[in-house]
Amino acid sequence: MSDTPNPEVHHQAAFSGDGELEVQESSVETPLEDFGADVDHRDRESRRDQPEASEFGVDDRPEVQDSIEDDEQVALFPDTDEDQQTLTGENAATRCLFDD
Secondary structure, rough: OOOOOOOOOOOOEEEEOOOOOOOOOOOOOOHHHOOOOOOOOOOOOOOOOOOOOOOOOOOOOOOOOOOOOOOOOOOOOOOOOOEEEEEOEEEEHOOOOOOO
């Protein structure tokens, strides 16, 4: 059994030009632009290159390079103020950055 309610829709209404509600026969879609939102509709390219194999069953993709070199050191704890706290009230300076 699902915890998500599944309401039954009997009628759908939309505002008319004079501000009155009118029952609609078809589905009503309201774009964000109607509410003044600035929406970017450009198609964007993926920022991460994901190479493909040349044929099925052959993994000839190039080796992916890690951004951190083996000899490069990375901070284990965050650089915070001594009195800074997390949302749960813990000391933020003692929170390990690599917790699961």
